[in-house]
Amino acid sequence: MTQQAVIEISGLTKSFRLPGREIDALLDVNLRVAAGAVSGLIGPDGAGKTTLMRLVAGLLLPDAGAVRVLGYDASRDALDVQSLIGYMPQRFGLYEDLSVQENLDLYADLQDVPASDRPARYDELLQMTGLGPFTRRLAGRLSGGMKQKLGLACTLVRSPRLLLLDEPTVGVDPVSRRDLWSIVYRLVEEEGMSVLLSTAYLDEAERCFEVILLHEGRVVGQGTPSEFSEPLSGRSFRVSQPGILPRRLQARLATRAGVLDAVVQGQSVRVVMQPGRMLETGGGDSDNITCEPVEPRFEDAFIDRLHGSRDGARTLRPADHAVTPGKVIRVSGLSRRFGDFVAVDRVSFEVSPGEVFGLLGANGAGKTTTFRMLCGLLPASAGELSVAGLDLRRAPARARGRIGYMSQKFSLYGNLTVSQNLEFFARTYGLRGARRRQRLEWALSELELARYSGAASGNLPLGYQQRLALACALMHEPDILFLDEPTSGVDPLARREFWSHINALADAGVAILVTTHFMEEAEYCDRLAIMSAGEILALGTPPEVKRRALGVEGERAGMEEAFIALIEDREVA
Amino acid sequence: MSRRVRGLLRKEFLQVLRDPSSIAIAFLMPAFLLLLFGYGVSMDASNVPLAVVVEQPGAEAESFASVFQHSRYFAPQRYIDRASARRALDAGLVDGIVLLPADFAARVKGDASAPIQLIVNGVNANSARLLEGYVEGAWRNWLERELGARAMPLNQPVMLQPRIWFNPGLRSRNYLVPGLVAINMTLVGALLTALVMAREWERGTLEAMMVTPVSMREVLIGKVLPYFVLGMGGMALSVAMALWLFQVPFRGSFWVLTLCAALFLLVALGMGLLISVTTRNQFVAGMVAIIATFLPAFLLSGMLFDIGSMPVVVQWVTHLVAARYFVAILQTLFLAGDVWGVIVPNALALILMALFFIGLARRRMHKHLE
Numbered sequence: 041m042t043q044q045a046v047i048e049i050s051g052l053t054k055s056f057r058l059p060g061r062e063i064d065a066l067l068d069v070n071l072r073v074a075a076g077a078v079s080g081l082i083g084p085d086g087a088g089k090t091t092l093m094r095l096v097a098g099l100l101l102p103d104a105g106a107v108r109v110l111g112y113d114a115s116r117d118a119l120d121v122q123s124l125i126g127y128m129p130q131r132f133g134l135y136e137d138l139s140v141q142e143n144l145d146l147y148a149d150l151q152d153v154p155a156s157d158r159p160a161r162y163d164e165l166l167q168m169t170g171l172g173p174f175t176r177r178l179a180g181r182l183s184g185g186m187k188q189k190l191g192l193a194c195t196l197v198r199s200p201r202l203l204l205l206d207e208p209t210v211g212v213d214p215v216s217r218r219d220l221w222s223i224v225y226r227l228v229e230e231e232g233m234s235v236l237l238s239t240a241y242l243d244e245a246e247r248c249f250e251v252i253l254l255h256e257g258r259v260v261g262q263g264t265p266s267e268f269s270e271p272l273s274g275r276s277f278r279v280s281q282p283g284i285l286p287r288r289l290q291a292r293l294a295t296r297a298g299v300l301d302a303v304v305q306g307q308s309v310r311v312v313m314q315p316g317r318m319l320e321t322g323g324g325d326s327d328n329i330t331c332e333p334v335e336p337r338f339e340d341a342f343i344d345r346l347h348g349s350r351d352g353a354r355t356l357r358p359a360d361h362a363v364t365p366g367k368v369i370r371v372s373g374l375s376r377r378f379g380d381f382v383a384v385d386r387v388s389f390e391v392s393p394g395e396v397f398g399l400l401g402a403n404g405a406g407k408t409t410t411f412r413m414l415c416g417l418l419p420a421s422a423g424e425l426s427v428a429g430l431d432l433r434r435a436p437a438r439a440r441g442r443i444g445y446m447s448q449k450f451s452l453y454g455n456l457t458v459s460q461n462l463e464f465f466a467r468t469y470g471l472r473g474a475r476r477r478q479r480l481e482w483a484l485s486e487l488e489l490a491r492y493s494g495a496a497s498g499n500l501p502l503g504y505q506q507r508l509a510l511a512c513a514l515m516h517e518p519d520i521l522f523l524d525e526p527t528s529g530v531d532p533l534a535r536r537e538f539w540s541h542i543n544a545l546a547d548a549g550v551a552i553l554v555t556t557h558f559m560e561e562a563e564y565c566d567r568l569a570i571m572s573a574g575e576i577l578a579l580g581t582p583p584e585v586k587r588r589a590l591g592v593e594g595e596r597a598g599m600e601e602a603f604i605a606l607i608e609d610r611e612v613a
Numbered sequence: 614m615s616r617r618v619r620g621l622l623r624k625e626f627l628q629v630l631r632d633p634s635s636i637a638i639a640f641l642m643p644a645f646l647l648l649l650f651g652y653g654v655s656m657d658a659s660n661v662p663l664a665v666v667v668e669q670p671g672a673e674a675e676s677f678a679s680v681f682q683h684s685r686y687f688a689p690q691r692y693i694d695r696a697s698a699r700r701a702l703d704a705g706l707v708d709g710i711v712l713l714p715a716d717f718a719a720r721v722k723g724d725a726s727a728p729i730q731l732i733v734n735g736v737n738a739n740s741a742r743l744l745e746g747y748v749e750g751a752w753r754n755w756l757e758r759e760l761g762a763r764a765m766p767l768n769q770p771v772m773l774q775p776r777i778w779f780n781p782g783l784r785s786r787n788y789l790v791p792g793l794v795a796i797n798m799t800l801v802g803a804l805l806t807a808l809v810m811a812r813e814w815e816r817g818t819l820e821a822m823m824v825t826p827v828s829m830r831e832v833l834i835g836k837v838l839p840y841f842v843l844g845m846g847g848m849a850l851s852v853a854m855a856l857w858l859f860q861v862p863f864r865g866s867f868w869v870l871t872l873c874a875a876l877f878l879l880v881a882l883g884m885g886l887l888i889s890v891t892t893r894n895q896f897v898a899g900m901v902a903i904i905a906t907f908l909p910a911f912l913l914s915g916m917l918f919d920i921g922s923m924p925v926v927v928q929w930v931t932h933l934v935a936a937r938y939f940v941a942i943l944q945t946l947f948l949a950g951d952v953w954g955v956i957v958p959n960a961l962a963l964i965l966m967a968l969f970f971i972g973l974a975r976r977r978m979h980k981h982l983e
Contacts (some may be wrong), residue, residue, distance in 0.1 A: 127824035
């Protein structure tokens with residue numbers, strides 16, 4: 041690399057001591073971040089991205105190695121570094137009880153921006169972020185996307201030479217994500233700023249000039265996105281077969297010999313082959329199957345590089361459920377108000393047995409509130425809802441006996457072992473004797489938790505915690521499974537495995553209701569509802585939703601584009 | 614003052630105005646605590662239910678019994694004999710029994726000792742001792758008057774003429790209320806700052822602030838100054854309530870009071886800041902502030918319980934309780950005046966403690982997240 045570097049890191053190691061264990065957050069990290077470009081720090085949760093960001097910002101001291109930022113040592117000359125950089129932490133660092141203008145003023149004071157320079161800079165920032173009309177609004181009253189933009193504006197009051205953004209796009213709606221990226225590009229092009237941005241979204245890698253791939257505290261690779269994906273050319277295909285649900289096709293292809301990765305993409309399945317292997321398209325169930333080569337993308341490279349680090353996942357084998365005909369979940373005109381605030385506004389939908397139904401939306405769209413009402417955890421303000429044929433207002437306990445619920449935070453007892461957690465949930469669902477033992481064994485073997493059965497669940501890797509949470513929710517073999525952001529923060533490999541379990545459960549006749557803010561996961565749903573500000577904007581199968589948003593030619597587009605179009609339509613209306 | 618400090622101060626004042634919880638801590642809490650303890654905690658006995666048994670009615674016996682009738686300390690109830698009075702004591706209806714025996718008149722006139730019998734319920738040692746003292750006083754007064762009226766010399770070798778200084782009425786409120794002001798302001802000061810740094814940690818705002826050129830000294834000033842102003846407001850309110858609501862006399866000078874109050878508030882704010890920096894969690898910080906500052910101040914400051922009568926080891930421990938020094942200063946200023954021999958050493962102790970706590974908090978506030 042001949043380009044000048046804004047960050048040079050050599051031999052960087054950092055570990056944290058927690059009661060009873062030590063976590064190596066970063067292990068012998070060496071890297072250079074180029075000047076005048078957007079560099080992406082990419083990796084799943086727990087990869088060490090935030091630790092690396094904080095070390096660069098001088099907020100943490102390294103155990104070994106050195107971090108040089110713009111020529112200064114980040115630990116020894118932290119103040120010098122901090123006067124040259126802008127840093128937006130994950131939670132944006134805003135004072136929610138101050139207005140937009142007051143937040144800007146505070147950061148301008150802290151950055152020692154002279155009063156004479158301010159009006160021009162404020163105008164520029166407010167125009168860039170679109171916050172101009174909201175200067176008097178309290179930061180706490182802004183939407184997630186607006187908070188993120190205000191956080192960005194605050195770090196930019198004194199144009200920094202290096203901008204550090206720690207997961208700025210997490211939990212923010214796709215429109216705000218797109219806006220953020222356009223601001224970042226503008227800063228790089230017009231002000232010559234260097235940007236280091238961390239993200240867990242693999243699709244954002246393609247937007248970076250250079251990508252640093254971090255996994256379990258180590259740099260797994262560094263290069264331009266195309267340098268990552270090029271070696272995979274000739275190994276990626278789009279496979280489609282009319283008349284079969286894409287997720288079924290995906291499930292079948294994923295187990296074929298030589299297939300490294302298979303994910304649903306629209307109405308087809310994107311397949312990545314192992315090196316030197318060709319997809320065998322013959323066989324009895326392969327009528328009309330078509331297979332066309334496609335350009336490799338960053339995610340393919342990610343899977344390729346990290347696949348070896350995980351033991352081969354197996355498909356869940358749930359017992360068949362007696363499928364009762366008709367809908368198992370009926371919701372009509374469901375609303376929930378908190379004071380003046382309408383969290384859920386006249387929502388209606390139905391779910392059949394064996395169906396995967398998705399609720400899609402940004403943070404604050406009302407997904408979790410809808411869920412809590414469906415589980416009987418929160419009374420509805422208005423509307424009808426029945427679950428498993430039972431009215432939740434009259435028989436909440438009986439209805440809950442048919443429901444399995446896995447919440448965002450997994451709701452495990454961190455200091456109980458894996459078996460103790462399973463045992464506890466089995467007992468709360470009233471399982472006894474032989475049946476309890478049988479379900480425990482099932483969970484330990486089918487979800488491959490046996491190896492960890494004696495480990496405290498709080499110490500497990502996130503992917504295993506997720507498996508355990510799923511096992512706990514399935515102890516009583518529910519007919520209906522509620523999954524609230526089940527894959528949030530889990531790495532792409534664990535997410536794939538999780539969806540294969542969901543697929544298997546749906547095929548066994550379980551009705552599945554899932555919320556997510558990962559747009560690509562929407563493709564796994566048989567039907568879905570896109571939610572924003574408490575309302576359903578569109579409802580139907582993924583192609584129907586896309587058609588609704590983008591017209592007939594939109595069917596092949598991604599769900600994210602459909603989402604953006606729907607939100608923009610609504611804003612115009 | 615640098616632009617950064619001004620920015621921090623403005624931010625803090627805006628937050629105080631928008632989130633009234635710190636205003637409530639600064640003003641409502643001391644007022645509430647002062648009302649609660651000022652009226653609730655009293656070392657005086659009044660209207661103590663007392664059984665009076667006159668075994669043989671007579672002029673002398675009636676005269677003495679009527680003393681209780683007219684005293685504000687007692688609520689006497691007449692019982693006809695020892696047994697029924699005893700039952701009333703057992704049932705908790707009375708706290709003591711005054712028994713005038715059948716030969717009361719003869720004993721008074723003669724020089725036989727112990728003409729009356731007093732039985733006190735000693736379960737609550739404190740009120741028992743009070744009752745004992747009051748009855749004794751009543752007896753001596755009555756005796757003096759009775760004998761004086763008959764021009765008979767009192768056959769006591771030494772005549773005790775007590776004079777009580779500083780608080781001649783022996784109103785316990787006069788020394789309790791200044792002490793309470795110190796105790797309450799310990800809690801108020803510590804809570805004000807205990808919550809604010811922890812709040813910045815919890816909300817993730819400190820992280821963003823740290824990556825600006827701001828120094829931790831500036832952050833410290835930005836945190837102490839606004840709450841110092843609020844705390845002094847609460848202090849002024851407490852003193853005003855002591856003077857005008859509880860009618861405690863004030864004999865010192867106000868500038869000494871203001872100076873010492875400021876010193877003490879700095880100690881309390883420093884303690885809160887140290888707690889906040891250490892716990893980084895609002896809930897824990899709140900609990901620690903109550904347990905580590907309020908309780909020791911309440912028990913070990915000498916406000917309620919005399920330090921001189923504590924075990925020696927506990928007496929040493931009291932030296933670590935800042936409220937102890939402020940209680941001494943306040944009680945002196947309110948009841949005695951500017952007694953420099955008391956004020957100067959206690960004020961010096963406060964200065965040392967303020968330097969210690971704020972200094973330690975400053976050392977623990979560094980621009981690292983660990």
